[in-house]
Amino acid sequence: MSAMADKEAIENARVLMVGAGGIGCELLKTLVLTGFKHIHVIDMDAIEVSNLNRQFLFRKRHVGQSKAQVAREAVLRFRPDVDIVAHHANVKSPQFNVEYFQQFNLVLNGLDNLDARRHVNRLCLAADVPLVESGTTGYLGQVTVHMKGRTECYECQPKPAPKTYPVCTITSTPSKPVHCIVWAKDLPFLKLFGDKSLSNDLDIRSSGADSAAEQEEASFFDLQDGESSKAYATRVFDRLFGENIDIALKNEGAWKERRKPTPVYLANIWSSEEKYDENGADHGYENGHENGSANEDKPKDVRAPLSATALLGLKNPQEIWSVKDNARVFLETVRLFLEKRKEEIGSLTFDKDDQLAVEFVTAAANLRASSFGIPMQTMFDVKGIAGNIIHAIATTNAIIAGLIVLEALKLLGKDRGACRMTYCLEHASRKLLLMPCEMDVPNPKCYVCSQTPLVLEVNTKTVTLRDVVEKIARKKLAASFPTIMQGYNVLCETGDDIDKHSAAIYEAKLDTKLDALTPVPIVNGVEITIEDLQQEFSCIVHVKHRDEFSEEEEADQMRLGGLELLTATAPVDSKETDAAPKATSVDVQTASLDEDLVMLDGQNAVGMKRKLEEEGQEPTQKRLKT
The missing domain is CATH 3.10.290.20 (Ubiquitin-like 2 activating enzyme e1b. Chain:  B, domain 3)
Incomplete structure (x- = not known):
């Protein structure tokens, strides 16, 4: 095909882009700069503050607005001659049926959940439209091409349910224990003990807040002059689990179809006869530990980790604490950080091997879970989940978006034999960070494209x-x-x-x-x-x-x-939780907290396996999804 014909094919092509998030922003930009002029964009999500550090088409003033609509407006500012139709809607809506899909030459996916991917896969099969799939997690990424009758469909290989957790769910409407664990790890822990100058995916500020309000929110978590550790811990507790919940309840529309959370204040946890001092939080060291008589006849083990649970007598890490015990642990961990690890405050990051950090995150997560009616977890389970989170990388999204467009150009040029499944690796294999593999033929046992009973x-x-x-x-x-x-x-x-x-x-x-x-x-x-x-x-x-x-x-x-080849059976190490499957050569273990962060979805790519074996590496048992 001549260059002029190539240009004409690109300009006349009708493209459906599903997803306008991390990959989607990069993809829409790359499409219009390549010459595509007829694009439909579908995305049901609204813009969150946490998106702004990598979804570059969005600005703070756009928070709360439709991703699809704002992405369209942003691109039209530098390519006003392009025809972009934006849909703020769910791709599973009945309006996006087979007839709708048939109007397109290509469908390009940048989705964040398995159900929607499977839905789009089936519509593309029914409409006989090529699908380019993509996914990223951290520094890893993947692009695959699916053509009816010629290559595997998206569901030809195993797809365990991914662990994807949008930021808005974590910060506003948690419904699972992992939502609360991620919140505790990336919000209160870092606000209290981490580097406040660093941006955080979950560091939510109100979209219209002025600088004074933002400064007040940031300074609230600072220890005030003359403030005792007990007073500070109490003040922070009531803000996180009481006042913030009361503020959220004012948004009545958010709770029409959800269970309303219950504010948790310290004054309501203990009866009028009980006081904070009487629950052991202030007397742990005097009661038989650092200064108590119980230790006078025992040599000190300076290597023993600082532990609030040890001081409070909560010795079983596989026991679920009561709300009162979680409150005691929260207050005691804050006190210990302030009094025993003061020099580390401002530079701490969560480490699953840091006993005190795990105790704090467990208590904070369980208190939030209690407020939202979510089952509380043991410290053992929290440690396993909190230690397996990977953050999105904007550069990976950009690389994957470029690869999507390259595959789209091959499809438009009728050079379909040149299409490849391409992995983006964190560490080079055979001196390559981009690993192309030939596409596999349809799986004859696939119940979707081969209709196997x-x-x-x-x-x-x-x-x-x-x-x-x-x-x-x-x-x-x-x-x-x-x-x-x-x-x-x-x-x-x-x-x-x-x-x-x-x-x-x-x-x-x-x-x-x-x-x-x-x-x-x-x-x-x-x-x-x-x-x-x-x-x-x-x-x-x-x-x-x-x-x-x-x-x-x-x-x-x-x-x-009849789904033996379609059911993932990845081994899980006994020390890992179900949120953290054991990874192999492509090391990704994550319970994700963003729409661009996902679990690997369990596919075993034959080509990738062969190439990794040639390098003497253990082949991966997983394929990325976003």
């Missing part, structure tokens, strides 16, 4: 239709609007276009046991079909009754089989 082992006497809809159709098979059929009988149908009468009939069936469904019960040997009309996805499932299931591994009394 599945087997559902299930206790049909105890499991309900709702269990199958939610845990199999939605969770395992990623159907957004699932329909379940047995022959021509529709057992369940979901979607916004279902009339109220039909919806009521289907709803009434959901809590019925499978073997009691009418007109045809779901029992051993029955074949059902799970569909999603929006995705044009259909899967045949053979039902096999089982009476006994492992309480630990199969608590739902269901197992979806």
